[in-house]
Amino acid sequence: MSVKNFHDYLVYADGRIYSNLTNNNHFNNNAKNLEWVTCKENNRRARENGFNNVSLSNSNRWNCEEFRKKTAQNISAGQIASGCFSGKKNPRYRFEIHCEYGKIYMMSELNALTGKSLTWVYNHIVEFLNGKDVPEFKNCGISSIIDLKGKVNRLSKA
Numbered sequence: 001m002s003v004k005n006f007h008d009y010l011v012y013a014d015g016r017i018y019s020n021l022t023n024n025n026h027f028n029n030n031a032k033n034l035e036w037v038t039c040k041e042n043n044r045r046a047r048e049n050g051f052n053n054v055s056l057s058n059s060n061r062w063n064c065e066e067f068r069k070k071t072a073q074n075i076s077a078g079q080i081a082s083g084c085f086s087g088k089k090n091p092r093y094r095f096e097i098h099c100e101y102g103k104i105y106m107m108s109e110l111n112a113l114t115g116k117s118l119t120w121v122y123n124h125i126v127e128f129l130n131g132k133d134v135p136e137f138k139n140c141g142i143s144s145i146i147d148l149k150g151k152v153n154r155l156s157k158a
Contacts, residue, residue, distance in 0.1 A: 018036070018038065018042040019034050019037070020034070020036075020041070020042055022034070022035055024049050024051075094147060094148055094149050095125055095146065095148065096148060098142070098145070099142060099143060100141045100142075105142075107121055110137075110140065110142070113140045114137075124136070125145055125147075129145060129147055
C-alpha cells in the first residue's frame with residue numbers, strides 16, 4: 001500500500017490534518033512512520049529537517065530561464081487583464097501632457113500624434129521641460145507638460 005493510499009485509512013483529530021513522516025523517509029509507508037500534525041507543526045519540522053527552505057527554493061527557481069520567462073508573461077498578462085497598470089495607475093506614469101484644448105495625453109498618444117518613436121517623445125519631453133521649444137509639440141497643441149516625479153511644470157511659450 002502506498003503512503004498516499006495509507007493516508008486514506010488514517011483518522012485524524014484535534015485539527016491535525018497534515019501527515020508527517022517521523023523519520024523523513026518517504027519510502028517508508030509503515031504506520032509507525034506516520035503521524036498527524038497541524039500545519040504549523042508540519043512546516044516547523046520541514047524547516048528543521050531542511051525540506052522547507054523557501055529562500056533557497058525561490059532563488060533556485062529564478063535561476064531557470066524558462067521559469068523567469070513564464071512568470072514574467074503571467075505577471076504581464078495579469079496586469080494587462082486587470083488594467084491595474086494602465087494610465088495613472090502605472091508606477092512609471094510620469095508626465096501629464098496638457099493640450100490647449102484641455103485634453104491630457106499619455107506619451108503613447110503623443111507618440112501617435114507626432115508620428116515619432118516613444119524614445120524620441122520622451123527625450124523631447126525632457127528637452128521641453130528644460131526650456132527648449134519643440135515644434136512638433138506646438139503643432140499638436142501641447143500647452144504644458146508636468147513631470148510628476150520631478151514636480152517640474154513648464155508652459156509652452158506663446
